[in-house]
Every structure is written in structure tokens, then in C-alpha cells.
Amino acid sequence: MLRRFRLEEPESVAQASELLGRFGDSAKIYAGGTELLLAMKEGLVQYERLINVKKLGLNQISAENGTIKIGALCTHHELELSPVIQQRLPSLLKLEQNVANVRVRQAGTIGGNLCFAEPHADPGTLLMALGAKMVAAQGSAKREIAAEDFFVDAYETSLAADEVLAEIVVPAPGANARSAYLKFGYLERPSVGVAVAFNLNGANVSDVRIAVGCAGPAPKRVAEAEALLSGKTKDEATRNLAQAGAIAGRAAQAISDLHGAQDYKEHIVGVLLKRTFQAAVS
């Protein structure tokens, strides 16, 4: 059962931000509700007001000026159906096709997923590897937050109390860009997720970005592992994958929980790093 709350239905992002500022911790943005309502039903969180942002029209997806812009209120299903995502971001497409189940993909939004910052979520990890930026609106002002700086801890982002995530901006991958995301788990939510993105010119691997998620409290980039693959040939990078995977496993800050023991998750990070790299180069 849900406790009573009042529903606010702002008509602009600025109004939503203003309501957040006015009501502070007693109000929460409500989008798809796939995470928030679960926590509220369990009584883990309680709000006097939910601010329904679904009418704000932030569900456009466009490719412009070398970027792909994704409205924060796009549902996972809308991302699956988007020709822009299908053509330009195949790794994100595959991820979105495999988020939870068909009902969650129908209701859940990418912005809600990112803002709730549930540790066992997929999109943040890949978006970090793709170099995405989050566009946050505060009143009529906007700022960009790099994915690396967006996730602070489990269920915690760097959004200010009255900031609203409006859009996700992903640099458009070039002709040589490769990326992949793989997850593994035996419960409903993944135990480990790993994303890689890099450029492949002939046999040369460059601009490697590696992110690991789900294992620890928040997705993390692993620069030390990236350095073992970047500027190498495909064969050299492949030989370094085991070492890079071990580093990424430790960097994941894996915790022992229902989804697996710490050392198990660290091992799986290494396995998935090899597989994502192989999937991306092939």
C-alpha cells in the first residue's frame, strides 16, 4: 500500500524545479515510478508530494551537432523504438532492449533510472563509457554534468535539491567508434555490468573508456585499466585484458550482498571486460 501524497503537475521544467525548491525533502520528482513507487510501497521513503513531470514533453531523441540528445523522460521502450538510437547507438539499444522486463521498459524512464541511482541499474555504466553528459535544469538555468561526476553513491547523485534532469547528451560515435555493454546476474537485477568504448583504426585501439557498475554503490570509470588498452594494437590490448580486468574488478568497489560475494563480483568484472572488448572489436 502507498501512503497518501499530493500530486503536483507542473507545466514546465522551471516550475518543477521551483516546486522542488519550495517543498524540499518532502517532495520528489515522479516520472515512470518503477523504482520510486517500489521504495514508497515498502515504506523506505515517504513524500508529502510527488511532482509529476510526465507532461513536460522531455521525451525527444535527436541527433544534432555531433551529439545525440535524449530527453530524460524517454521510456526504455521509446529508446528501443527510436531510429536514432537504433542507427547511432547500437550498444545503448541492446542495453535498453534488456532492461528488466517489458512492463518496466514500458513505464520506466532513462532519466528516472539515472536520478534514482539504484546501484543495480544498467544505463549509467554505458553512458559513462560513451562520455555522456547530464543536462540539469534549475529554474531557467542549465548546466552539464559529466556522467563520472553525476553518480555520487548508492541512490545519490550530484543534482542539487532543486535541479531536474532534463536531457542526456551523448557524443555521436564516429565511424571508428566501438562500444559494448554486458551484464551478468542470477536475480532480477544484474550483479555486475561492464561497458567499454573506444576507437578502432585498423588494428589500433585508442580513446578507451571503461566503466563498471552494479557491483558497488555507483558506476565507476577505471582510468588505470583504460591505460592498459589505449594506444595499443588490438592484439596487445587483448593480451592486457586480464590485467585490466583485475584492476577494473578492484576499482568496482564491489560489495558482498545478495547479488554475490565481493571476490566473485570482482572476478566477473574481469570476465565481462574481456567479453565486452571482444564484442566491441568484432
Place this chain on the structure above:
Amino acid sequence: MATALTRRSDAQTIPVSFTLNGRLQEIDVEPHELLLDLVRDRLGLTGAKRSCDVEVCGACTLLVDGRPVSACTTLAFEVRGCSVLTIEGLADNGKLHPLQQAFIEYGGFQCGFCTPGMLLAAKALLDENPNPSEAELKHFMHGNLCRCTGYKKIIESIMAAAKKMRASA
């Protein structure tokens, strides 16, 4: 109605007008009311079941504008202006839907608890993809759990219904 009697005088209500199984339905809901409670407790349609209550099992599946949702975790006001289909609306004037007929013919259920959700999810799949591969079917249906039997007969039932529906389309 019990819900109305316990409603506080200062409670916020939202008028919701929607199509339920083909008929216009107009009702006031409070913001925190869940779609599952609305259809089961206030509208008396008990085909959808509360089971896991966390969007995992699919027993509460309803179709909203043709797409499956977890009614246990959907706020009732969200169906404003939408078309909602529950299992009670799947048969056409007493004539079973081909999916229902196939579940009977192929033994697609035992206790029947998951069946309303299975049928509605399968309907959504076949409406968008009349000729799914078995892999596509499994991908679409993997969020609908059955705890009686295996999934073999359910898959057979849906594939048989798909074939029949294509033949009569």
C-alpha cells in the same frame, strides 16, 4: 463504497476518464491509488492478481493502450485518457480469444494464477509481432512467471494461437 467512506475530506481527487474493456469509465481517484486496487477493489475486476508486488512476476499485467504494465506499481491516475484491457475484456461477447482457446487446447496453465497476465502479455506481443520466433516470444514474455509447470506448454499455446490468428487475419 468502503474506499469512499475512509476518504479524508481534504483528500486530493483526480477525475479519471478512460476506456475499460471497451467501455467509457469515469471515476475519481486519489493520487496514491494503484491501478491494481482500482480495478480489483473498486471496479470488481479480479482477474489481475497481486503477487510479487515489485514488477517482477507479471501476475498483475494489464494492457494500457495495448502495452503491458504492472498494475501493482502503476498509479491509477496514469490511465487518464487511455484504453485499459483486463482479462475480463479479452473474450469477445463470450467467444474466447484465440489465445484463451489455445491455452485450453495446449494445456497452457495449471492453477491459473499467472494466466491472466500471461494471456495479456501474449496479446500485446502478437498485436505488435504476429509471427514471433520462439526467441522473440521468450524475450517478450520473460517477465511473466509461472510457478506450476514449465513454460513449454505456455510457449506452445502462444505459438499455436499466433498461427491460428495469422491464418484468420
